[in-house]
Amino acid sequence: MQSGTRSKRQSAWHMLASEFSEATLNEKGSGEYDPSFVITKLGAKVNRVVVAGLLERLEVRETSNGSTLYQGQMRDPSGVHYFSVGDYASESMRELTLSLVEKTEVGEPVLLLMVAKSRWYQTDEGAVYTSLRPEEACEIDAQRYALWLTRASEDTLQRMKHYSDSLAAEPTREGLVAAGIPEHMIDGLLVSRNHYGDIDVETYTLNVMQALDIAEGRMDAASQPVAAPTQTESDDDTQSTGTDSDESEVKDTLVSIIEQLDQGDGVDFETVLTNAVARGFDRGLAEEKLDELSNEGTLHEPRFGWFRIVG
């Protein structure tokens, strides 16, 4: 006996930034008030999230139609959330945003927790980006941040389990029910598997381990050394012995492309090369140099064909 669930409030997922920002699948009913969803690789069908992290940037943008839009980014151990607060937000959310802008301007660290709606948009080329629209938010202290990290970790682990259980099951609703997948995961898992194919969940495990390290106060375990900044590398001629200036310029460009485009899970081969070509470099040369950067350890490939700067 099913009744309409249309007007019911959508539940909120505790989720690390990596899982949300890697999502490229979305779903929207045809009705005006039908909720829209971002579906993650682990099969979470996300309309609303509870997320937290370090407020890394928050600035105002004037839009073409004269309204005000604040854009920000918030970092947790796994990556970055992008969010925006516009005129449509509640008065209290806008007031909070204003006070946070002041704090970020003077470089005061802010830990933020927000309940936010998922947003996505697709570029003309077909690339999908996710972002958030906070509904309510507040500053939190490190203890509450740590608690949020544990909850997000636990829920991520739970989703990873449902995901791996679903692999062995028939890819139908009945098959997933029989495999013990709870109702709220079924719709998402059915479509995510179809869309993403085989995924590597190893990075999520690493994210969770780091989040738990922080929650336990083991900051040393959660800390990583940083790679030498790319700028010094390019100035340093001894590093690029035997390569002429033209070739090192290719490398610098590749590194800066990846740095700019990396939203947490690296940048794929095709995007790196397309961008290098767009900046006037020969594709073959760019490909060769990408290889070199990878071999000399400036870049690594968390997954095949995806590049990140080591650090």
Next chain:
Amino acid sequence: MSEKYETHVKSILSECPDADPDEVAAAFEKYETEFFIPPQDAMRSILRRFKGDKTPAPSGSSGVSSAAPRTTRKVSSLSELKGDDKDIEIEVEIISHNIRDQTIRGEQKQIAFGLLEDNPWEENGQKNRWEYKDWGPNSNITPGSVVRIEGASVNEYQGKMSLNINQSTRIAVVREGTRPITAPGEPQEIASLPSDGYVCVVGRVLASRPDQIHRKDGSGSIDIVRGRLADDSGTIGFLSWEPLEHEVGTLLKIEGAQVRTFRDTPELNFGRTTKIEVYHDKNFSDADTLSQQTVLTLSELRDGARDVDAVVQITEWTKRSFTRDGEERFLWSGQIADPTGRCRMSAWSELPITEDKLPLTVRLKGVRVRAWQGIPDITVDNADQVEFLDAPPWDSELDLTNHTAEVELFELSTGASRVGVSTTATVVSVREDSGFIQRCTECRRVLRDGACAEHGPNDGNTDIRLRLAIDDGRSSVSLLTNKEATLSLLGMTETELQDTVNDLGQVAFVQSLRAKMLGKTINASGRTIVDEQGAMMLADHAAMVDEDAGLRATEIRAQWKVV
């Protein structure tokens, strides 16, 4: 300069040569110790601080593609397609789906074919039906479901168009087959009947009694038969407008019965066009087995339910009198409870209950359920529906007078309205109208701009409440805390609360509540009201739950074996 952050500090200095290394190191330390942000994650924030705000905007919107360009053409109607269209995308409802084996180039292969229909979302819109062939075949194409087909091609043969779904075509299920396509005359399980429409069921008669419906205009009455039917999946009440003489225990096949939902309870209606015949199935469960299903706990009671059996404890019982048609009549009512919660019970005839014997455990048979403001109320029409038991079937030490059952939020949000329950969940919203409110002096509704929706403008009575949304990741429930619960949750007296709101103003006051509660775990107890709009909990007690992050993290590691 602390050695610990040496590489990080150097990295910052290479960008901002004028920065003081000690200051940079101190910043890293502050992020780490005060905010739990490891140095690699603090890098950008610290860099921004020392460099000033010159970082370029994130690349998110720079329009760089990270996926291959798509040439798929999206259409909303089949009529937009031409015979040579390739790589199209459309949302359709699958009408039928058949599989056949075919030998293709010497290889046995399964292919699927059937009918699909465009414009799946508009109830009565213009729809076109085409045949399709699925060469995949894709396992997620099922009859009744709405799917988005991406990358199909059109096939035209002798002027007839059809859709080819290939192995590379992507199928996304947009809506599962919620309307099971059941052939007429095919019996359905009672538990999975729709809430309205014509159905066919096979079930055993558990109860049957003649009844009358009085016409409201006083023009007489109609003889009907009421009763209950059951199969292994569940039971359902029925109302027959035609004579029905089958005895309790008879197995019937009923075609063309209409399901109607009265209050929250579906019911089968038998009319002139309904075909009822005795059915033979030796393996069908007998009446005794099936009637076990009519035994409900208080957590399962729904408004409008009939023929309910239950074992409950009566904790309070009073006699009331009222006058109808100039005659004094009596009604007995009180509180009842079982381990799943509490509710009310009323009786139209006297039961052998006196105050000093309470609490009393009783078995109720064939009673009906009404709900009053969301609280279920069991109605006993005759004294013989009540059997007194010597002891409760549950732990007799359990004091049900003030018993509160701890129930998962998900269960509360999907179950019936309940009394005497508590739950634990995350606060995901503090509504702007939390704090002081004015209630209508007539009906206690909250006044909007000094006026009641029903009774117009009035001064109102001041009350205090919080309006929150709580969530467990699967379901969301609206939580309203009453005055006492609110004050104890905030740790304030009414005067202190008034001063706080006066000092801060309403917006900042609500923001201060969010700073206190958002994302934190709360435990609340009271009663729930569940209807089509969702679930609501009216709490008379609420408290934030203290948790230790370090401990939780260690538990999670152990439980999930992540080390």
